Amino acid sequence: MNVIIVGIGLIGGSMARDLRCKYPEVSIYGMDASAAHLEEAVRLQLIDGIATAKELSEADIVIVSIPVDAIVQELPKLLDAIGDDSLVIDAGSTKSEICRIVADHPRRRNFLACHPIAGTEFSGPTAAVSELFSGKTNIICDVEKTAFKLQERALSIFSSLGMRIRYMNPEAHDKHIAYVSHLSHISSFMLGKTVIEKEKNERDIFDMAGSGFESTVRLAKSSPAMWTPIFEQNKENVVETLDEYIQNLEAFKQKLIDNNFEGIYKEMDNTNKIKAILKGIPQNNKDR
Numbered sequence: 001m002n003v004i005i006v007g008i009g010l011i012g013g014s015m016a017r018d019l020r021c022k023y024p025e026v027s028i029y030g031m032d033a034s035a036a037h038l039e040e041a042v043r044l045q046l047i048d049g050i051a052t053a054k055e056l057s058e059a060d061i062v063i064v065s066i067p068v069d070a071i072v073q074e075l076p077k078l079l080d081a082i083g084d085d086s087l088v089i090d091a092g093s094t095k096s097e098i099c100r101i102v103a104d105h106p107r108r109r110n111f112l113a114c115h116p117i118a119g120t121e122f123s124g125p126t127a128a129v130s131e132l133f134s135g136k137t138n139i140i141c142d143v144e145k146t147a148f149k150l151q152e153r154a155l156s157i158f159s160s161l162g163m164r165i166r167y168m169n170p171e172a173h174d175k176h177i178a179y180v181s182h183l184s185h186i187s188s189f190m191l192g193k194t195v196i197e198k199e200k201n202e203r204d205i206f207d208m209a210g211s212g213f214e215s216t217v218r219l220a221k222s223s224p225a226m227w228t229p230i231f232e233q234n235k236e237n238v239v240e241t242l243d244e245y246i247q248n249l250e251a252f253k254q255k256l257i258d259n260n261f262e263g264i265y266k267e268m269d270n271t272n273k274i275k276a277i278l279k280g281i282p283q284n285n286k287d288r
């Protein structure tokens, strides 16, 4: 199996690690805007070497794991360059704009739009880890627009990486992901900013930071180069989630000002059901 990974960072590099482990005969070549990342990826044995655009026509699978603004630019060109039987999958954290840009491409049936819900706050090939995708969900959008035999090829690979599959349309994906991923990142970035601005003496932050602060602010270490285009492409949904979040913050503040501690208790008690939700326990019983 010939694989070309375009963007050999956290996601592309982690895919490379797992593919090498599950398919020992695989050959993996990389393309990347960063020469340093390509060199590092060869040194780490994530890839066997560097691919050129010419070699795309020989690839069985092309994995596109670059920032979402770059996907929108590069994907049509990659589809132009592949062979008739090549499968192209992306890993972009937004889906509407990416699916829109290739909707009328003559090779649309060679492309499968994916978003693996797996990652960390680190980037580049040195951040790549094994088993990143094991037990995680892969959201596939507009599956019916991909040739059936290429869907099968993709599903067999995702299954070997241990991924669960959810099918969704791109608009629903972008709306839902704005709440669970994009808003979480903004909330973490702004918590970090608020504390940094207040506590100019960083030693105090460091000394007093407990595991609660550290885990809540973890996502604020994420790459601005990756996140700015995500917020840009999903702006409308993100603004809507921010409006709701700000309303909740304002309401909480007002309860404090009003000494409404019973209200505050109830608010937190109601929100505690997140424990059960995250464990997958259904919440349709109102008495729970």
Ligand code: NAP
Pocket: 006, 007, 008, 009, 010, 011, 012, 031, 032, 033, 034, 037, 064, 065, 066, 067, 068, 070, 071, 074, 091, 092, 093, 094, 115, 116, 117, 118, 119, 120, 121, 122, 123, 124, 125, 127, 223, 225, 226, 230
């Ligand atoms: P990453 O670690 O920063 O890797 C991306 C790589 O692509 C970098 O080496 C980058 O080089 C390179 N690149 C940028 N523009 C390029 C272009 N036009 N052509 C070729 N290479 C280019 O990013 P990542 O975290 O793996 O994310 C990759 C994709 O997966 C993104 O679309 C992201 O939305 C999605 N995703 C990320 C996560 C996560 O948690 N990180 C989870 C799920 C999905 P430079 O560093 O020099 O720009």
